[in-house]
Amino acid sequence: MCRNPRSLFEDKFLMYADIRVRFAPSNTGHLHIGGARTALFNWFFAKHHAGTAILRIEDTDRQRSTEEYYDAILAAFDWLGLEWDEGPYRQSRRMDLYKEAADKLLSSGAAYRCTCTPDEVNAMRERARAEGKTPKYDGTCRDRYDKDPNVPFCLRLRAPDVGKAIVDDILTGEVVFENSQLDDMVIVRTDGTPTYNFCVAIDDIDMKITHVIRGNDHLSNTPKQLLVYQALEETSPKFAHISMILGSDKKRLSKRHGADSILDYKERGFLPEALINYLVRLGWSHGDQEIFSKEEIVENFALENLNKSAAVFNPEKLLWLNQEYIKSADGDFLVESLDAGLRAQGLSPDVLTHKSREGIVDELRTRSSTLTEMIDGARFFFENEVDFDEKAASKFLTSENSGLMLKLRNELSKIDMFSSENVKSAFHRVMEEEAVKLGKLAQPVRVAITGGTISPGIFETLSLLGKDRSLHRLDAALARVNQ
RNA sequence: GGCCCCUUCGUCUAGCGGUCAGGACACCGGCCUCUCACGCCGGUAACAGGGGUUCGAGUCCCCUAGGGGUCACCA
Numbered sequence: 001m002c003r004n005p006r007s008l009f010e011d012k013f014l015m016y017a018d019i020r021v022r023f024a025p026s027n028t029g030h031l032h033i034g035g036a037r038t039a040l041f042n043w044f045f046a047k048h049h050a051g052t053a054i055l056r057i058e059d060t061d062r063q064r065s066t067e068e069y070y071d072a073i074l075a076a077f078d079w080l081g082l083e084w085d086e087g088p089y090r091q092s093r094r095m096d097l098y099k100e101a102a103d104k105l106l107s108s109g110a111a112y113r114c115t116c117t118p119d120e121v122n123a124m125r126e127r128a129r130a131e132g133k134t135p136k137y138d139g140t141c142r143d144r145y146d147k148d149p150n151v152p153f154c155l156r157l158r159a160p161d162v163g164k165a166i167v168d169d170i171l172t173g174e175v176v177f178e179n180s181q182l183d184d185m186v187i188v189r190t191d192g193t194p195t196y197n198f199c200v201a202i203d204d205i206d207m208k209i210t211h212v213i214r215g216n217d218h219l220s221n222t223p224k225q226l227l228v229y230q231a232l233e234e235t236s237p238k239f240a241h242i243s244m245i246l247g248s249d250k251k252r253l254s255k256r257h258g259a260d261s262i263l264d265y266k267e268r269g270f271l272p273e274a275l276i277n278y279l280v281r282l283g284w285s286h287g288d289q290e291i292f293s294k295e296e297i298v299e300n301f302a303l304e305n306l307n308k309s310a311a312v313f314n315p316e317k318l319l320w321l322n323q324e325y326i327k328s329a330d331g332d333f334l335v336e337s338l339d340a341g342l343r344a345q346g347l348s349p350d351v352l353t354h355k356s357r358e359g360i361v362d363e364l365r366t367r368s369s370t371l372t373e374m375i376d377g378a379r380f381f382f383e384n385e386v387d388f389d390e391k392a393a394s395k396f397l398t399s400e401n402s403g404l405m406l407k408l409r410n411e412l413s414k415i416d417m418f419s420s421e422n423v424k425s426a427f428h429r430v431m432e433e434e435a436v437k438l439g440k441l442a443q444p445v446r447v448a449i450t451g452g453t454i455s456p457g458i459f460e461t462l463s464l465l466g467k468d469r470s471l472h473r474l475d476a477a478l479a480r481v482n483q
Numbered sequence: 484g485g486c487c488c489c490u491u492c493g494u495c496u497a498g499c500g501g502u503c504a505g506g507a508c509a510c511c512g513g514c515c516u517c518u519c520a521c522g523c524c525g526g527u528a529a530c531a532g533g534g535g536u537u538c539g540a541g542u543c544c545c546c547u548a549g550g551g552g553u554c555a556c557c558a
Contacts, residue, residue: 024558025558026557026558028557028558059558060557060558061557063557064557064558065558114556117556118555118556121555121556122555125554125555129484129485133485134486134554135485135554136554155556156556172487172488172489175487175488177486177487181485181486181487181554183554183555185555186555186556187556189556190556191556193556195555195556195557195558196557196558197558199558200558215552216487216488216489216551216552217553218553219487219488219552219553220486220487220552220553220554221553221558241488243488243489243551244551244552246550246551248493248494250550250551251550251551252551252552278495281495281496281507282495282496283495283496284496285495285496285497287497287506288497288505288506288507289506289507290495290506290507290508307495308488308489308490309488309489309490309550309551310488310489310490310551310552311494311495311496312494312495313494313495314494314495314508314509316494316508316509317494317508317509318508319508320507320508320509321508323521327521363520364520366520366521366522367519367520368520377519427517437517438516438517439516439517439518441517442517442518443518445517446517446518452518453518454518454519454520455518455519456518456519456520457516457517457518457519458517458518459517
């Protein structure tokens with residue numbers, strides 16, 4: 001098919017003009033990995049097209065919705081650094097809108113009052129199932145005009161018995177559903193509250209949503225919502241049903257697979273930029289590029305590049321990405337994180353200068369895949385007494401090594417400027433005198449200074465710890481040997 | 484079970500009829516080295532299966548299998 005460039009341009013212009021998308025979680029739980037990814041896709045799609053990103057909280061389930069989760073969801077977005085252009089809207093505050101729409105549908109005849117009890121409806125479904133038919137409401141109340149107004153009723157939307165409902169999905173293409181499979185869905189419950197599939201459609205119409213980007217699990221809901229659009233004579237938005245995230249067992253991601261809440265990742269020392277990068281790359285790609293700044297994602301994001309198949313959540317790769325971000329993170333940010341982490345553990349960052357702490361995070365950034373790891377790795381600098389790893393201590397803090405250590409201690413004590421260069425020179429003087437290799441000297445010293453066998457380079461470590469604290473620790477270790 | 488969606492290395496993916504099927508994580512070697520990391524170099528590893536269409540198929544069509552989703556007066 002040959003089209004001229006102009007019409008192509010107009011097409012595209014029409015499609016992407018005044019883009020409005022929404023992310024619509026319910027506040028019945030924390031913002032989790034899957035939800036966050038959906039939110040991200042919506043947000044980046046909007047930003048890429050200079051459109052509007054809307055946050056809407058679906059809190060029509062009065063039983064399960066809580067204010068705590070509402071706050072937690074906002075806090076999660078706050079941490080991620082995602083700002084919404086509109087909202088948060090709350091469905092619980094928009095009841096008049098749904099009522100109005102329901103009345104309209106009732107008076108147009110698209111909806112009807114149903115006085116069947118839930119038990120009766122269940123019985124219908126059982127019967128249909130037993131007969132091998134699609135379990136659904138049988139339409140008993142569709143044409144019952146002699147209703148007793150005192151009998152409680154709910155509102156149902158009349159679904160066509162024949163024909164097809166076609167969902168035109170940006171990712172999947174046309175998905176065809178037989179109308180005969182569709183139920184006369186309840187749009188207003190007996191207690192007068194509107195239902196999910198109804199509110200969603202009404203809100204999307206009211207908010208002039210142009211693109212609905214949501215999880216694949218909503219694909220089968222879509223024909224139901226389409227019915228609401230039809231009944232109201234509204235045009236439907238475009239849909240993009242994105243793949244889901246699976247756990248390593250290929251099952252739906254859940255609490256079993258580790259931290260589920262976004263805020264948990266904050267607690268575990270992840271950087272929001274890394275999480276965003278990882279989540280967006282899960283199902284989306286741009287050539288071979290792995291690391292994207294937010295700006296780069298905005299620039300390159302396109303729904304067309306989304307993968308249709310489900311993706312398995314891979315914690316190792318997230319860890320790797322997080323370390324990449326830590327490696328290139330701003331030094332002041334890392335020092336602040338370190339300080340906060342130390343204080344949380346009852347340690348005082350101020351025993352070392354800000355400059356020293358800068359040096360410490362620089363040494364640790366290539367050794368930490370999370371901020372938590374970085375803080376753990378820095379602990380020994382700030383503790384007053386070295387916490388010895390017994391195995392390391394008994395191997396290296398021996399009388400055999402004490403002579404070497406004492407010699408080094410004395411060399412170190414002569415240094416004025418306790419720079420890593422000068423510390424290195426001291427080491428070399430001892431090594432030459434005693435004719436030993438660096439490894440022979442460095443490991444005992446490392447254990448004496450850090451309590452264990454793992455740390456940044458020994459010269460840097462000593463220099464960063466400072467002369468007084470270093471000599472003190474060496475003395476303490478020597479005392480321990482001589483015990 | 485009905486309906487719907489999906490299927491390239493273990494994992495995330497590139498690929499948009501002609502590629503030695505590329506990259507990344509993980510893994511395994513090597514180099515660097517005071518430990519641990521970082522870094523650098525190299526390696527193992529995939530088109531679910533079967534039919535078509537085509538000169539030619541990972542790419543298009545059909546079937547099978549497997550995985551997932553959904554079938555509420557929950558969202």
